[in-house]
Amino acid sequence: MWRETVKAVLRGMKFAEAFCAARVRENGRVRKGYQDMDRDWKHLKIVKDFFQIQEDGQMPEGSRLLLEAMELKTFEAGQDIVTEGDPPEDGMYIILEGDAHVLVGEDTLVNELSAGDVVGELALIKDGVRKATVRAVSPAACANISRKLFLEIADSNRKVYAALLELLYTKTTMMVTERERLKSEIEIASRIQTGFLPKSFERFCELPDVKITARMKPAKGVGGDFYDVFVIDNDRLCFLVADVSGKGVPAALFMTLAKTHIKNYMMLNMPIADVAELVNNRLNEDNEEELFVTAFISVLDTRNNRLTFVNAGHNKPFISRGGKPFVQLECKVDFVLGIMEEMPYRKQQIDLMPGDRFCLYTDGVTEAFDIDGGMFGDQGMEDSLNGHMADAGEPEIFIEELYKDVEGFARGAAQSDDITVVYLAR
Numbered sequence: 001m002w003r004e005t006v007k008a009v010l011r012g013m014k015f016a017e018a019f020c021a022a023r024v025r026e027n028g029r030v031r032k033g034y035q036d037m038d039r040d041w042k043h044l045k046i047v048k049d050f051f052q053i054q055e056d057g058q059m060p061e062g063s064r065l066l067l068e069a070m071e072l073k074t075f076e077a078g079q080d081i082v083t084e085g086d087p088p089e090d091g092m093y094i095i096l097e098g099d100a101h102v103l104v105g106e107d108t109l110v111n112e113l114s115a116g117d118v119v120g121e122l123a124l125i126k127d128g129v130r131k132a133t134v135r136a137v138s139p140a141a142c143a144n145i146s147r148k149l150f151l152e153i154a155d156s157n158r159k160v161y162a163a164l165l166e167l168l169y170t171k172t173t174m175m176v177t178e179r180e181r182l183k184s185e186i187e188i189a190s191r192i193q194t195g196f197l198p199k200s201f202e203r204f205c206e207l208p209d210v211k212i213t214a215r216m217k218p219a220k221g222v223g224g225d226f227y228d229v230f231v232i233d234n235d236r237l238c239f240l241v242a243d244v245s246g247k248g249v250p251a252a253l254f255m256t257l258a259k260t261h262i263k264n265y266m267m268l269n270m271p272i273a274d275v276a277e278l279v280n281n282r283l284n285e286d287n288e289e290e291l292f293v294t295a296f297i298s299v300l301d302t303r304n305n306r307l308t309f310v311n312a313g314h315n316k317p318f319i320s321r322g323g324k325p326f327v328q329l330e331c332k333v334d335f336v337l338g339i340m341e342e343m344p345y346r347k348q349q350i351d352l353m354p355g356d357r358f359c360l361y362t363d364g365v366t367e368a369f370d371i372d373g374g375m376f377g378d379q380g381m382e383d384s385l386n387g388h389m390a391d392a393g394e395p396e397i398f399i400e401e402l403y404k405d406v407e408g409f410a411r412g413a414a415q416s417d418d419i420t421v422v423y424l425a426r
Contacts, residue, residue: 041072047094061157066145070143072143074142075098075141077140078137080134082119085129085130088130094143095114095118095142096115098136099113099114100117100119100136102133103133104131120134124145197216198230209354211394212422212423213395213422214239214241217415218418224244225362225419228259230263235301235302235303238266238299240262240298240360241295241420241421242262242296243295245292246289258283261278261279262279262297266297273345276310290339292338293336293338294315296314306351307349309350310334310348311331311333313335313336314333315361315366316328316329318359318381321353322353326359356426359385361420362420362421364416364418364420365406368409368410370409380409384401388402395424403419
């Protein structure tokens, strides 16, 4: 699929950037490129905030002694910063750059860390072994002080102990406050986002031989999937499903932009291929986050029972004709929206007669995982659709059964992606 190809290309670009920018310490020496950070890291905002350094450079004496004793250490992606079960003699790390995962047992992910987070602070004052592994997932730079050095300077100046406790208390308080703020913002953004999606479909069912519904279940507080259903005129119904790369607030904002562009251009009665081209060009403007959208946009004309559509890098839908089993629709797949300007998109058409069924969805359905890592897949979706043919004429009941099948397949595994379905029965 185009969508997977683009994801792979973007991952490759990001890896190349990370590799070229990797500034990794080897054999006690700093590679070229990390020399500037080796000299200047103590002036980073993260460090100033953590050690409560004032604008004039003043800071508590204990904080100053602690900072002066710290040195820069760097890690390659995949390298352990600390390892579960090891003695904590390497002490404490402050992540200055990069991301890391906190793992326990057989590499079970329990937390994600980034710049400003602290690793192993209790190792400075508490005996024992490391309780978890912290592994860099990108090239990372950390400020480090060993347990032995900390104890030496702390024994000579007890203010260092007090400074450590105060810094950790302040950092913890800031983290809790920031997380609560972000949680509140995400909840607000989620309400705004879901408010843009149609909830009632009764008015669309007034069209001849049309029953339609849609549902989205986001994996996080704010999802990247979206759908839309609206009438263009008395005879034509537009319905679509789309998936924005990424998650969280940036994806939700991009989703809102894409959804608005699609509907605005469709309501101008433009050819559907031209709509896709215009939306693609508009999404390319000032797309600094390099987000993109896969989308399946379709229009049903109830006068002649023709379904016209464009597939912009999206999953192929499932169709059932005249009560026969669902199969995946054979159609052309064009490029995703938002990556490259002036891309051509092809108008495609099929007959969608009374008695036919049509199901759009996002890859959150087919890429749902169970607790053993197995994937629901296209076959799982086809089996689910065909397993509930008796309810295929009742959209609400039908997609409820599909969602139940996906949830039952997962067996309690965390939902890894948004799950969105748009279903039309004629």
